Amino acid sequence: MASPTAPGHSGLDASVIARANHVWLTGLRDQPDRAVEFADNVALVAPHIPHLIRRQRDMLGRMVRYLVGQGIHQYLDLGSGLPTGGHVHEVAQGARTACRVVYVDNEPGLAKDGQAIVADNARACFLSLDIRQVDDVLNAPETAQLIDFDQPVAVLLIETLLHIRDEDNPDQLVSAYVDAVPSGSYLGISHFDDSPAIQAGYEMFEQMHLGDRPRPNLRGPDRQKSFFTGLDLVEPGIVPLPLWRPDPGEVGDRNPDRVHVYAGLGRKR
Numbered sequence: 379m380a381s382p383t384a385p386g387h388s389g390l391d392a393s394v395i396a397r398a399n400h401v402w403l404t405g406l407r408d409q410p411d412r413a414v415e416f417a418d419n420v421a422l423v424a425p426h427i428p429h430l431i432r433r434q435r436d437m438l439g440r441m442v443r444y445l446v447g448q449g450i451h452q453y454l455d456l457g458s459g460l461p462t463g464g465h466v467h468e469v470a471q472g473a474r475t476a477c478r479v480v481y482v483d484n485e486p487g488l489a490k491d492g493q494a495i496v497a498d499n500a501r502a503c504f505l506s507l508d509i510r511q512v513d514d515v516l517n518a519p520e521t522a523q524l525i526d527f528d529q530p531v532a533v534l535l536i537e538t539l540l541h542i543r544d545e546d547n548p549d550q551l552v553s554a555y556v557d558a559v560p561s562g563s564y565l566g567i568s569h570f571d572d573s574p575a576i577q578a579g580y581e582m583f584e585q586m587h588l589g590d591r592p593r594p595n596l597r598g599p600d601r602q603k604s605f606f607t608g609l610d611l612v613e614p615g616i617v618p619l620p621l622w623r624p625d626p627g628e629v630g631d632r633n634p635d636r637v638h639v640y641a642g643l644g645r646k647r
């Protein structure tokens with residue numbers, strides 16, 4: 379049986395979803411017809427999905443700005459999707475030009491565009507690698523060029539762990555990256571919870587005749603907490619996305635506590 383992380387595991391490959399994210403986040407329609415059509419269909423029948431994607435990117439922006447404020451200038455973004463639409467390098471380098479970012483994603487359909495987007499950016503790169511091959515990621519020449527492992531690093535897994543099955547030991551995977559970075563580094567995670575609402579959302583893929591629905595590995599906030607074992611959780615802990623350090627005066631969701639996607643940030647002592 380194919381691994382859930384293997385590209386093309388459903389009728390809908392991860393590149394179509396990543397490209398739809400780009401359409402929702404940027405408003406641009408400069409993607410293949412299939413991805414634009416998918417983005418439009420989902421926006422029509424399930425507008426909460428593009429809404430969630432935007433809220434998640436807003437949260438990532440707040441997290442990166444917080445990290446830059448803590449003096450973090452190096453970012454390892456694991457399972458990045460396309461680096462567009464207010465992604466890590468845009469926010470971090472917007473706040474401090476010297477910030478360096480390594481994006482990693484194993485979806486082959488994203489490799490060319492991902493690399494092209496940061497091709498002119500000397501402080502960012504896009505690696506087409508499987509994050510489960512930790513040594514390949516950490517020892518890649520591009521990583522060595524951009525990341526100084528003697529200085530604190532932010533390791534980000536934004537909606538990536540749902541692609542990692544429990545059989546593939548996501549806790550061990552997270553620890554391997556945390557072990558590779560020095561004291562004062564951070565781990566940022568966002569993750570869908572395991573509520574019936576999220577399960578029903580995924581069933582929508584079948585109802586829309588988009589092929590087999592993706593088989594995500596959904597985990598509730600208590601389970602997510604184990605990924606931060608040994609780290610100091612930054613306030614307010616692991617909370618629904620809109621409640622993670624909202625900017626003053628930010629227009630919130632009507633029921634932020636009912637958003638079934640959680641975010642947390644931990645600091646290595």
Ligand SMILES: C[S@@+](CC[C@H](N)C(=O)[O-])C[C@H]1O[C@@H](n2cnc3c(N)ncnc32)[C@H](O)[C@@H]1O
Nearest residue numbers: 383392457458459483484485508509536537541
């Ligand atoms: C839900 S998307 C999230 C993208 C991005 N982090 C964001 O916030 O928009 C998950 C991404 O993880 C990637 N991914 C899944 N398993 C992976 C693996 N084993 N190695 C590298 N990337 C992976 C997928 O290709 C996909 O682009």
